[in-house]
Amino acid sequence: MFFKPLDLTTALRPLLLPDETLLFVQDAVGLYEGKYKIPNYQDGQAYLTSHRVCYVATEEPRKYSVGIELKEIDRAEHQAGFWKSSPKITIFPKPQKGKVDKARSETASPAASQTASLYPGKSLSPLPQATSSPSPKPVNVPWICPICSFSNPVPSNFDVAAPAASTHVPPCLACGIKPPFATVLKAAISAATSADSSFPKSSPLLAEAQAPRPHDDQPGTSTLNGSISCPRCTFVNHPSLVECEMCGGPLKVGAHFGARNRADSPAPFYEQTHIANTEISECIKLSFRDGGDKTFLERLKGALIQRKWLLLHAPPPPPPQSTTPTPNSTNEESLQPAPRATAVGIAGLEQRGLETRLNNQLVIGNAFEDLEALMASAKQIVALADTLARESGMSANDGSAETQAVLSESAAALGMVTTKDMLRSGSANLYLSELSRNLAEYLTDDRKGILHREGGIMSLIDLWAVFNRSRNGVELVSPSDFQRAAELWEKLKLPVRLRRFKSGLLVVQRYDWSDDKTVRQLLEWMEDLRQVPPEEPVPWDWMLFGRPVTAQEVAQRFQWSVGVATEELEMAEDRGALCREEGIEGQRFWRNHFLTPEDQLGETPRSYELRPPMVDSVSN
Amino acid sequence: MATPEPAPASTPFTFPSTYNFPPFFTPQPNSNTRQAQLEKWSSLIQSWCKHHRQYKLSLVEAIDTPLFHNATLRKRLDLREARAVIDWMAKSEAEGGGGRRAEWIDAASTGNQVAWIWWRRPEEWADIVGDWVDGTGQRGAVLTVYELLEGDATVSQEFHGMDAEAMRKALNVLVKRGKAQVFGEEGQEGVKFF
Numbered sequence: 001m002f003f004k005p006l007d008l009t010t011a012l013r014p015l016l017l018p019d020e021t022l023l024f025v026q027d028a029v030g031l032y033e034g035k036y037k038i039p040n041y042q043d044g045q046a047y048l049t050s051h052r053v054c055y056v057a058t059e060e061p062r063k064y065s066v067g068i069e070l071k072e073i074d075r076a077e078h079q080a081g082f083w084k085s086s087p088k089i090t091i092f093p094k095p096q097k098g099k100v101d102k103a104r105s106e107t108a109s110p111a112a113s114q115t116a117s118l119y120p121g122k123s124l125s126p127l128p129q130a131t132s133s134p135s136p137k138p139v140n141v142p143w144i145c146p147i148c149s150f151s152n153p154v155p156s157n158f159d160v161a162a163p164a165a166s167t168h169v170p171p172c173l174a175c176g177i178k179p180p181f182a183t184v185l186k187a188a189i190s191a192a193t194s195a196d197s198s199f200p201k202s203s204p205l206l207a208e209a210q211a212p213r214p215h216d217d218q219p220g221t222s223t224l225n226g227s228i229s230c231p232r233c234t235f236v237n238h239p240s241l242v243e244c245e246m247c248g249g250p251l252k253v254g255a256h257f258g259a260r261n262r263a264d265s266p267a268p269f270y271e272q273t274h275i276a277n278t279e280i281s282e283c284i285k286l287s288f289r290d291g292g293d294k295t296f297l298e299r300l301k302g303a304l305i306q307r308k309w310l311l312l313h314a315p316p317p318p319p320p321q322s323t324t325p326t327p328n329s330t331n332e333e334s335l336q337p338a339p340r341a342t343a344v345g346i347a348g349l350e351q352r353g354l355e356t357r358l359n360n361q362l363v364i365g366n367a368f369e370d371l372e373a374l375m376a377s378a379k380q381i382v383a384l385a386d387t388l389a390r391e392s393g394m395s396a397n398d399g400s401a402e403t404q405a406v407l408s409e410s411a412a413a414l415g416m417v418t419t420k421d422m423l424r425s426g427s428a429n430l431y432l433s434e435l436s437r438n439l440a441e442y443l444t445d446d447r448k449g450i451l452h453r454e455g456g457i458m459s460l461i462d463l464w465a466v467f468n469r470s471r472n473g474v475e476l477v478s479p480s481d482f483q484r485a486a487e488l489w490e491k492l493k494l495p496v497r498l499r500r501f502k503s504g505l506l507v508v509q510r511y512d513w514s515d516d517k518t519v520r521q522l523l524e525w526m527e528d529l530r531q532v533p534p535e536e537p538v539p540w541d542w543m544l545f546g547r548p549v550t551a552q553e554v555a556q557r558f559q560w561s562v563g564v565a566t567e568e569l570e571m572a573e574d575r576g577a578l579c580r581e582e583g584i585e586g587q588r589f590w591r592n593h594f595l596t597p598e599d600q601l602g603e604t605p606r607s608y609e610l611r612p613p614m615v616d617s618v619s620n
Numbered sequence: 621m622a623t624p625e626p627a628p629a630s631t632p633f634t635f636p637s638t639y640n641f642p643p644f645f646t647p648q649p650n651s652n653t654r655q656a657q658l659e660k661w662s663s664l665i666q667s668w669c670k671h672h673r674q675y676k677l678s679l680v681e682a683i684d685t686p687l688f689h690n691a692t693l694r695k696r697l698d699l700r701e702a703r704a705v706i707d708w709m710a711k712s713e714a715e716g717g718g719g720r721r722a723e724w725i726d727a728a729s730t731g732n733q734v735a736w737i738w739w740r741r742p743e744e745w746a747d748i749v750g751d752w753v754d755g756t757g758q759r760g761a762v763l764t765v766y767e768l769l770e771g772d773a774t775v776s777q778e779f780h781g782m783d784a785e786a787m788r789k790a791l792n793v794l795v796k797r798g799k800a801q802v803f804g805e806e807g808q809e810g811v812k813f814f
Contacts (some may be wrong), residue, residue: 539640539692539693539694540640540641540642540693541637541640544637545640545641545642548642573648573649573650573653574650576650576652576653579643579646579648579650579653579657580643580646580648580649581642581643581645581646582646583642583646583695588642590641590642590643592653593638593641593643594638594643594644594648594653594656594657594660595652595653595656
């Protein structure tokens with residue numbers, strides 16, 4: 001199993017694959033490899049999708065975010081919180097094909113191999129990973145270095161029967177001098193003999209005591225047959241003791257007990273800050289500092305059972321225009337274009353209509369049989385509802401055709417949408433921040449280009465309507481939630497922002513868009529208009545004053561809604577760039593000639609600062 | 621102005637270019653723009669009155685003149701707006717107004733209908749009269765107001781043919797400064813310069 005790098009969306013959420021759906025989100029989650037915390041991965045959001053478990057850090061999310069594919073997960077276990085220890089979910093990887101010795105990979109920590117590559121000098125088990133004959137029991141017995149009297153562990157692959165020349169003997173860990181072969185051999189033999197007698201007694205405890213040992217850098221702590229020798233007085237204690245029986249000194253048994261102080265948890269092998277693409281050989285843990293573990297585990301198990309990732313390579317679902325679940329082959333055949341060719345004209349149309357109706361009946365019938373079925377065919381139902389709505393044309397009179405198109409297309413985005421049930425009840429803040437990210441993604445999505453199509457600016461109410469309609473009437477967002485989510489954009493540093501006009505109208509804009517830019521745009525356009533002689537003679541000097549614009553014209557020109565155009569014009573007026581004229585034709589806006597002195601009136605455009613960019617736009 | 625127009629109404633009044641700017645006739649909501657607009661209106665009204673040798677402006681009468689009604693644009697300043705402009709002109713600059721370039725005449729009886737338009741403030745008129753008196757060596761002389769306004773000696777002067785009431789206001793300023801004394805009855809006043 002690997003930590004995979006994540007692609008993040010503009011809203012700093014994991015980019016989902018096609019057909020991947022978001023199942024659950026939880027914040028304040030930390031990441032562990034084995035028993036150790038991974039630095040920089042201690043505060044973030046965990047996203048459970050139908051294909052992956054993703055972690056995105058709150059700080060520097062682009063740097064610290066990883067994903068694990070569900071297909072590589074064997075099982076997940078829950079570990080309840082206790083005192084200061086947060087509840088955790090342990091995720092075990094599937095055994096990898098190349099490594100059959102499962103016992104080995106579970107008992108001997110993967111840290112050994114990693115440490116060996118990262119810190120060759122410090123490793124306690126410096127044996128190469130390529131073991132020719134794995135010993136049946138990993139016996140860690142010390143041999144005493146004759147030079148420095150440091151007790152080194154005998155390599156677990158040390159074969160007593162093998163000839164001295166063919167066996168690789170590692171050098172002493174303290175002084176680096178290769179020991180004489182006999183020293184190691186003696187130690188191995190004595191270990192083998194004592195192990196035979198002591199193993200039956202202490203075997204239940206052995207695994208526990210041995211598992212953490214390779215992480216243990218403490219040089220004084222050596223173990224013999226699972227017993228632990230005290231680093232202070234060298235008394236050999238029973239492995240289940242945490243304090244020395246003789247001197248009362250602490251025994252470094254392992255990380256089990258080190259978990260008491262969360263902050264100091266050493267992470268010996270992940271000194272590097274970026275863990276993407278690193279292999280997880282033991283297990284990883286998600287620590288839920290703020291709860292949510294139960295639901296996460298429940299959904300994770302559900303996702304593991306459903307195995308949605310298998311569908312990734314399945315043939316694509318039928319195109320939306322046929323809206324068929326294709327539950328049986330006969331129905332599928334009836335939808336093929338062949339019968340359409342045979343019956344032409346009105347009869348053909350009628351036949352087609354009949355087929356579609358039958359088919360729809362089937363879909364609806366199947367879907368409502370029970371809830372499970374409804375969930376399974378949700379997508380089809382949504383697609384069907386979509387086409388029905390389009391056919392009936394009931395929504396044809398509100399909104400532009402483009403917005404309609406956006407609406408129908410955005411049904412595809414349904415899977416991307418955070419709903420309240422994806423989150424633990426009560427975590428309103430997380431819901432809002434997720435909704436906020438959701439909205440930002442929805443707005444900046446280039447495929448739909450909603451914001452772009454609306455001229456880069458859109459009133460919050462329009463957005464609310466479009467967004468809710470794209471949810472097809474399911475899990476609608478309340479206006480207050482919506483507004484609060486929109487207000488979070490600035491805080492979450494998302495690429496859109498909420499702006500309040502003087503009148504109180506709230507609009508959504510790109511983050512980098514400013515009033516100055518809008519004013520410049522407007523003035524440039526009016527300057528362009530001034531160059532063109534009016535179609536009908538006008539009573540004023542058009543060469544001097546140009547031509548007035550109405551909110552409608554501005555809305556058309558910049559693809560804004562009329563409300564937004566009015567607000568933008570008034571904003572420009574407020575800044576003194578424009579002035580208004582009220583007459584029988586309605587309200588029209590002019591470039592502000594009041595603020596230019598009378599004698600310079602004619603020359604203003606020439607000395608006008610916006611002249612150069614305007615020339616550019618004309619030449620383009 | 622050294623040389624007064626011989627026949628004031630014969631040459632057509634040239635309007636400033638803003639007069640043909642349609643937003644000129646719409647009150648601007650932006651305070652900066654509004655201020656500039658009012659200044660332009662004020663200077664237009666003053667130069668209009670100066671051109672036509674008008675000292676009082678009756679809004680009801682003026683509202684249909686080209687001053688407030690731009691026939692080519694088919695735009696006009698309505699009475700309320702015109703009154704607002706005069707109100708602004710009547711305020712001193714310290715109050716954010718147009719420097720007392722206008723003054724309502726007897727607001728109670730006329731109901732803000734007629735106003736002095738001071739294209740020269742009474743103080744400025746007083747200066748001009750005072751300068752003329754000094755320049756012609758008439759200090760200590762006694763003149764009637766009629767002489768000042770219609771006499772042959774003042775033909776070349778700007779205040780020749782000026783509104784009698786306006787002249788009285790200017791003379792009152794001189795009286796306050798201690799440079800003149802006005803005596804006699806209404807319509808028969810004489811003035812003595814010191």
